[in-house]
Amino acid sequence: MMKVLIAMDSFKGSLSSIEGSNAIAAGIREVYRDAEIKMLPLADGGEGTVEAVVEAAGGELVTVQVTGPLQKKVTATYGILNNRKTAVIEIAAACGLPLISEEERNPLIATTYGVGELIIDALKKGCSDFIIGLGGSATNDGGVGMLQALGFRFLDSENREVGLGGQALNEVHRIDDKNVYPAVKKAVFKVACDVTNPLFGEQGAAHIFGPQKGATPEMVAELDRGLQNFAGVVAKELDRDIHLIEGAGAAGGLGAAFIGFLQADLSSGIDLLLESIGMQEQLQGTDIVLTGEGKLDGQTAMGKTVLGVARMAKSQGIPVIALAGSVTEEAGDLNDWGITSYFSILTKPLSLAEAINPGTARANLQVTTAQIFRLIRELKRTL
CATH class of the missing domain: 3.40.50.10350 (Glycerate kinase; domain 1)
Structure with missing residues (x-):
């Protein structure tokens, strides 16, 4: 046969x-x-990853209301695999470009907060392992929004909590992690990432990806300065260099947030997907x-x-x-x-x-x- x-x-x-x-x-x-x-059915970490992994490995889709890129509620779907411990999340479900019109695109105000809400929802359902697909974001906030949803506080020079969006990055002066959701610290994050851009600079998140997200040249310059400031604060407060790690600039700096704050492993999207569905065994x-x-x-x-x-x-x-x-x-x-x-x-x-x-x-x-x-x-x- x-x-x-x-x-x-x-x-x-x-x-x-x-x-x-x-x-x-x-x-x-x-x-x-x-x-x-x-x-x-497969995908490489971008659109369709959740459905592909759930279809191939077995599991269920979970739909929740989260904060969208423009701080309005959106409906987002993620997957929980049959082992009930592994969640599969596409960040674009909560902060993707398709969620907003071309006229509304503005990475100064767009936030990744909803990504953190998806992670919290999965943690509350008992998940401890995460497969995250980066790509397609409308944001350039360095992942600060996601981290704020997880309980990290980013304070300005007067100890006031900064707002949401890329415009807040220049205000970050100090980091407070005392109120981070406890299960976050024990979770394991594997991130599908197929870009190698640094966090800031000519090849960084703002310069390379900002224009497609609606950033004008002036916005690009402001966002790049903000990412540089953010990286400096992280280096000072947490003694971690998140700038030059390959993939730090992915999804408007979400790569840096996952690496620097959640100790994530970044891998090729398709390699991570094939591993998650046990492709070697499937081929036998x-x-x-x-x-x-x-x-x-x-x-x-x-x-x-x-x-x-x-x-x-x-x-x-x-x-x-x-x-x-x-x-x-x-x-x-x-x-x-x-x-x-x-x-x-x-x-x-x-x-x-x-x-x-x-x-x-x-x-x-x-x-x-x-x-x-x-x-x-x-x-x-x-x-």
Whole structure:
């Protein structure tokens, strides 16, 4: 019996990883009706991570009201795995760009407070281990908002508590951790982070990511000064250098907050996800792996989902087929990293709008998969 593992990322803007996996499974069953198919929808720490981990590892989704980026209540969802100890949180659920309109974007006032509220909710439900997906934030507050929700107090030169948002960073003069929620200190945080930016400076959070969050050049300068001040206070008060640690500038400085205050480990997003779902064990006994994403290009080799799956499958000698909406010339290097062969699912010239239409993408995935497995079946007969 043919044993196939489908480990797909989403086709962003078109199909979720679950929808894509179902289309591939349908194509396989056209050829191998009795195939044993296991589906592990994946994500790399960004959008879709919670659903992917809960789907693959088992668990439940939890929905709560938290403080959004503009300090208004929003509905956010996170996951608790079957062991009842592990929570999976995407920070964008509480402070992401999609939660506010483009006109409202302002990292001077946007806060990560809701991320801390999600963590507190999970702690109260008995969780002690956390998988955190960074990315997509509307904030540039150095994670101070999240830390305030956890009980840390950030005081100005007159011992008054500072406000929320990136604009408060220049006011931070002292840190008080006496009222931190007790369970926070015992919790273990593993953070999915695929950027290496420092906290401040020309390659820091404000300069590199601030403009996409609505920051004007003047705002960028103010935010950068604030992050530098914040790092200085942390160094003085806690004797920790949070500036140059790789990933400190992720999600507007949330990386620095997790490292400096919560002793988190930052890892490649896909590596952390694959570890959390026990991918090595899932691969055992598999004949072939199918993976894929919307576009295979040079960025794929920089640690995206497809490459993570391919590396792990290669370590067990399992062939890997990658499917994508489009494939660029740079994708050729992926054969050296464990992808046996890759294919575009486009069957004829299409506009981008036509290609990403969910119905079209679903049909093309199924057709392409069926054709590949017809070839596999014929080769098995003749070789």
